[in-house]
Amino acid sequence: MSSTLDFEIMRNERPASAAERERVLADPGFGQHFTDHMVTIRYSADRGWHDARLEPYGPIPMDPASQVFHYAQELFEGLKAYKQPDGSIVTFRPYMNAARMNRSAHRMAMPEIPEQLFVDAVELLVRTDKDWVPDTEGHSLYLRPFMFATTRALGVNSPADEFMFVVIASPSGLYYPRGIKPVTVWLSERYTRAAPGGTGEAKFGGNYAASFAGQAEAVENGCDQVVWLDAVERRWVEEVGSMNLMFVYGSGAQARILTPALTGTLLAGVTRDSMLKLAPDLGIPAEEGRISVDEWEQGCASGEITEVFGCGTAAIISPVGRVKGRDREWTIGDGEPGEVSMRLRQELVGIQYGTRPDPYGWVHKIV
Ligand SMILES: *Cc1c(COP(=O)(O)O)cnc(C)c1O
Numbered sequence: 001m002s003s004t005l006d007f008e009i010m011r012n013e014r015p016a017s018a019a020e021r022e023r024v025l026a027d028p029g030f031g032q033h034f035t036d037h038m039v040t041i042r043y044s045a046d047r048g049w050h051d052a053r054l055e056p057y058g059p060i061p062m063d064p065a066s067q068v069f070h071y072a073q074e075l076f077e078g079l080k081a082y083k084q085p086d087g088s089i090v091t092f093r094p095y096m097n098a099a100r101m102n103r104s105a106h107r108m109a110m111p112e113i114p115e116q117l118f119v120d121a122v123e124l125l126v127r128t129d130k131d132w133v134p135d136t137e138g139h140s141l142y143l144r145p146f147m148f149a150t151t152r153a154l155g156v157n158s159p160a161d162e163f164m165f166v167v168i169a170s171p172s173g174l175y176y177p178r179g180i181k182p183v184t185v186w187l188s189e190r191y192t193r194a195a196p197g198g199t200g201e202a203k204f205g206g207n208y209a210a211s212f213a214g215q216a217e218a219v220e221n222g223c224d225q226v227v228w229l230d231a232v233e234r235r236w237v238e239e240v241g242s243m244n245l246m247f248v249y250g251s252g253a254q255a256r257i258l259t260p261a262l263t264g265t266l267l268a269g270v271t272r273d274s275m276l277k278l279a280p281d282l283g284i285p286a287e288e289g290r291i292s293v294d295e296w297e298q299g300c301a302s303g304e305i306t307e308v309f310g311c312g313t314a315a316i317i318s319p320v321g322r323v324k325g326r327d328r329e330w331t332i333g334d335g336e337p338g339e340v341s342m343r344l345r346q347e348l349v350g351i352q353y354g355t356r357p358d359p360y361g362w363v364h365k366i367v
Contacts, residue, residue, distance in 0.1 A: 182321025243310030307338030
């Protein structure tokens with residue numbers, strides 16, 4: 001490991017027992033259980049990144065005047081560690097997450113973290129808590145790096161100069177424990193997620209805080225997730241929930257994929273990028289462009305659009321079966337998971353879990 005910092009190692013004196021861990025791993029759910037350790041690294045304007053530590057997972061003492069509590073200066077990442085058939089453990093394209101965190105940091109006026117330090121921190125945590133990486137098919141260890149402003153100051157005109165970077169890990173079960181079930185999505189006309197010039201392309205907690213009312217509206221209307229439309233015309237489809245969207249046109253040898261282009265208000269998903277590279281190699285042309293709600297509805301009515309799915313690290317793909325708006329409603333294909341969606345999912349999952357070759361060099365071995 002070539003690190004830009006030496007980590008101080010403070011082992012958890014009271015790790016979960018093997019029995020407790022097995023109990024959690026038997027039914028991990030998502031984001032509810034955490035491993036024995038975490039990584040913390042501090043930043044200050046005068047010292048740069050320093051005090052890198054592996055320490056027991058636990059509460060972080062914070063000054064109540066820390067800027068993150070008042071002005072939400074925060075960002076996060078999400079990636080997973082996967083157990084391979086030979087028992088080794090890998091992550092998937094971690095340098096993409098590091099690079100994206102730094103793009104988010106730029107937008108949030110936060111310091112960049114050296115990509116290698118980000119990856120070293122992730123690797124150290126996974127290596128230390130490797131017994132928490134599930135063996136069960138489709139399960140994984142979800143990794144959550146995040147950064148926030150710890151500067152003690154309520155004045156907004158003095159930019160924060162102290163930050164903390166943390167990585168925690170959480171065993172994660174199947175996103176669809178009862179088999180893949182297409183979601184019904186709600187076209188929100190009231191709320192938007194991201195405006196031009198705003199923070200939509202940063203992986204920033206505030207985007208989520210601002211999305212919960214839209215998600216609640218979706219649920220009130222009997223839907224699972226909300227579809228975000230562009231904030232200016234409320235016409236162009238951007239994302240679904242916290243996933244990028246893919247539209248499949250045609251079927252069989254004629255199938256092709258369209259995904260909304262990265263206009264600055266969308267999050268550049270690693271899964272999205274991987275699908276754009278994987279699909280053409282499977283004979284499915286993929287392009288970035290734009291699609292309006294009307295085109296989506298008409299495309300489904302004419303049969304031209306055959307499948308739609310959301311994609312992201314947590315679910316890999318989440319088929320969309322039905323769309324509902326204030327005064328319209330339609331089904332995509334037969335409302336069931338489509339062939340192209342499932343094939344892409346299978347290919348990507350195969351690469352991640354080491355049951356398929358990885359011609360792209362996406363898999364990053366940790367232990
Ligand atoms: C994280 C995220 C995604 C998916 O990104 P992946 O890197 O594929 O996990 C999509 N949209 C939003 C808003 C996100 O926060």
